[in-house]
Every structure is written in structure tokens, then in C-alpha cells.
Amino acid sequence: MSEWFEKQRRELLQIIEKSTPEDGIHDTQVHGLRFIRASQLSEPVYSVYEPSLCIVAQGSKAVMLGQEVYQYNPSSYLTASIDLPITGQVIEASRETPYLSLQILFDMNQILDVIQLSGKTIQARGEVSRGLKVSRMKDMLMDAVLRLVKLVEAPEDIPLLVPSTIREVIYRIIQNESNTSLTQFAVTGSHAQRIAKVVEKLNRDFAQPLRVAELAAEARMSSSSLYHYFKEVTGMSPIQFQKHLRLQEARRLLFSRSIDAAEVAFQVGYESPSHFSREYARMFGLPPVQDVHRLRCSLIDEMMENS
Template sequence: MDEWFEKQRREMLRIIEKFTPEDGTHDTKVPGLRLIRSSRLSEPVYSVYEPSLCVVAQGSKVVMLGQEVYQYDPSSYLTASVHLPITGQVVGASSESPYLSLQILFDMNQMLDVIQVSGEVIRPEKETSRGLRVSRVNDTLLDAVLRLLKLVETPRDIPVLAPYIMREIIYRVLQNENSAALMQFAMTGSHAHRIAGVVEKLNREFAQPLRVEELAAEARMSASSLHEYFKQVTGMSPIQFQKQIRLQEARRLLFSGSIDAAEAAFQVGYESPSHFSREYARMFGMPPVRDVRRLRSSIV
């Protein structure tokens, strides 16, 4: 890292440390900006990434999408173009040098506006690709991200400056190496945009029976094309995607509430508790009751 880059990174560190007094995800007064802190290596955490930009100031993180592994650190950043069920794990952190990062949520309407104003064009052969990408950080993007982060220290500036800096960040991301992979999802009528609609529906209606023919009709595709494009974007089939969303939600319900495994199974769409338990154990490594007991005992 050159001297300028290191100076910018240290300023990011200072601000994120100041506004993350404890481990976890912290919302800020800047719309769409979250700060993350972890003072230790984490176990795999199952969650759904929203369309966003993730930048690391210190440490490193691994994200798994299906069978694919993405790792990013201060020299790189991650973009998610669509809601995706992922497994995340902090792999570089300690109490002396905690993992510190930020996440900026994307407004796809704002992204479309930036694309139209900038005159960017998507080449057809790159219209559909994976919804998760890791790219190299460059100076212009880092400068814009830091200026947005600095607004948490001057709240009165947020209403005026934040929208303009957000547009600049989107513009800088669209100029980078993987821009087509993000632009495609904002372009109405593109295959990626239609798959994004299917992804949104599955995230919203995960407990409902999966009917591929109906999803394909809504996306104006054949069932075979839907399956092909869906896998290109998410790295998994629609049924695998739905299963991961269901199981992650069931785990959340079990951990945060007083319902039993059978009730959680029914709430997320399983008809058979035994089938649910088998799939739960296959994904999380142990049956529901044991897994939740372990999770609770691990919280200090």
C-alpha cells in the first residue's frame, strides 16, 4: 500500500472504531451506511446480503455463495448486486486489531439514474453473471467512501451531501473492473433484472411451495432458461436457494424465540419436521435443538 492509501485507511479505522463501541453491526445516521466490528475470528454466520458495497478498513473476511468462496480485505471490496443467502466468516481479527468494515446499501433506482446520465452501455455477452464480486480498491472509490464515512461526524451535513456522495460512489463502482456485473441488475428488461425479481420473490415468499413454471412465466422465460440464468446469478438452483433461505430463517426463529423445531419447520414451509431436521443438520452440522443450544452457549 502506498502512503496516501495507508493514510486514508487509517482515517477510516479511526472513524469506524469511534462509532463501533462493541462488536456487531451498527447503523449510522447516514442512510444506507452500516459499520461492522469483530474483535475475534468468527464461526460461519448465515445471512442474506442486500445489494451493497462492502469495504474493509482492517482485517479480512470470507464469504461463501453456494460452493464459491470470496475473500476481501483492505486492498479489495465486495459488491452484492441482488439479495443472496451467504455464509460469512471473519478470518482476520483480534482484540488488539479488530475486524472493521463498512457496508453501503445500494438504491437500484439511483444506480439506474447514474447509468443513464453517464451513458454506460452493457455489452450483451456480459448481461448475466454472478451477483457477488470482489474487485480491487482504487484511489477514487476509496476517497468517495471515506467522505461518506466522515459524515457520521458531522450529522448536519448528511441531508445535503450524502445523496451526492452516494451517486459518486455508485459512479466510481460502475467505472471499475466488474462494472457490467452490477449494471446488468439495474437495467429494466435484462435477464439479470428479471432474475433479480425472481430472487426478490423467493426471499419474500420462501415459505410458499416453489413452482418453477410460475416463476418462469413471471420472468418471461422458459423454465429451462430461468434455471440457467438463475444459477448464473446466484450459483445455485431455485430450489437450493429457497432451501437455504428457509433454513436460515428457521435458525433465526429458533434462536430468537420460544418455538420448537417442528413449529419452526412449518413456519418456513416444511411439511415434515423430520425432513426439516435432516436438511437443517446437513446445512448447520447438527440437529436444530443442539445447534441452537450451542449458539446460545457461545454468546458471552
């Protein structure tokens, strides 16, 4: 990294550090901008990534999508261009040098706005690419991101400057990624846009029975084409994707509420509690009750360490 880039990174680091007095996710006054701090290596965290830009100012993180691992650090960044169930893990952090990062959420309307304002014409293509991508950080993107982050310390400027700065951030991403990772979902009638609608439906109706033929008909594809393009975008088959969504929601319900595992199984769409328990253990390493007990004990231990 150049001396200029390192200076920008340190400035970014200082603002995030000042804004995150404790570990966790911290929303800011800039809509869609959040800071993340972790003072130790983390256990795998299961969540659904929204369309966003993720940048690490210090430390390193690994994200797993299906069987693929994406690792990024201050010299790179990650973009998620569609809602995807992932497993994230901080792999470089300590109390002395905590993991510090930011996430900027955006939506397809913002991307379409940037494409229109830039005068670019995006042609529909037959091929699709992953909805998750790690790219090398570029100076112009870092500059735009830093100017956005600085607005956290100038709240009176937020209403006027945030919209244009967000547009510039998206524009720099599109430039860096050769108009593929994000813009493929903005092309009307493209395979990627059809898959995006299928992903949206699965995220919304994950507890309902999955009928590939119906999904394919809605996407105006054959079942084999749907399977192919869906896996190209998400790294998973539709059934695997649905399973991740169901099990992540089940874990959230079990951890946040006093609710029976069998009841949770039915809520997220499983007909057999025993089948649910087997798949849960296969994904999280322990059966539901034992896993939630472990999570709660880990949380208590962490709270005691920080007290």
C-alpha cells in the same frame, strides 16, 4: 498499496474504530451506512446480503455463496447487487487489531439515477454475471467512501452532501467493474433483470411450494433457461436458493423465540419435521435443538468475556 492509499485507510480505520465501542453492527446517522467490529474470529454467520458495498478497513472476511468462497481485505471490496443468502465469517481479527469494516446499502433506483446522470447507455446482453463480486480497491473509490464516512462526524452536512456522495460511490463502483456486476440488473428486459424479479419473489415467498415452470413463465423464459441464468447469478439452483432462505429463517426463529422445531418447520414451508431436521443438520452441523443450544451458550460465553 500506495502511501496515499494507506493514509486514507488509516483515516477510515480511525473513524470506524471511534464509532464502534463494542463488537457488533453499528448503524450511523448516514442512512444506509453501517460499521462492523469483531474482536475475534467468528463462527459462520448466515444471512441475506442486500445490494451493498462492503469494505474492510482492518482484518479479513470470507463470504460463501453456494459452494463459492469470496475473500476480501483492505486491498479489495465486495459488492452484492441482489439479495443473496450467504455465509459470512471473519477470518482475521484479534482484540489488539479487531476486524473493522463498513457496509453501504443501496437500491436499484440509485444505480439507475447514476446511469442516467452519467449519460451512459447500457445495452441488454444475453450473458449474466454473479450477483456477488470481489474487486480490487481503487484510489477514486476509496476517496469517495472516505468522504462519505467523514460525514458521520459532521451530521449538519449529512442532508446536503450524502445523496451526491452516495451517487459518486456508485459511479466509482460501476467504473471499476466495467458496468457488469451492478448495471446488468438495471437493463429493462435483460436476463439479469428477469432473474432479479425471480429472486425477489423467492425471498418474499420462500415458504410457498416452488414451481419452476410458474417461475419460468413469469420470467418469460423456458425452465431450462431459468435454471441456467439463475445459477449464473446466484451460484445456486432455485431449489437450493429457497432451501437456504428457509433454513436461515428457521434458525432465526428458533434462536429468537421459544418455539417448537416442528412448528418452525411448517412455518418456513416444510411438510415433514424429520426432513426439516435432516436438512437443518446438513447445513448448520447439528439438529435444530442442539444447534440453538450451542448458539445460546456461545452468546453467554461471549457476554461473560466482554463483561
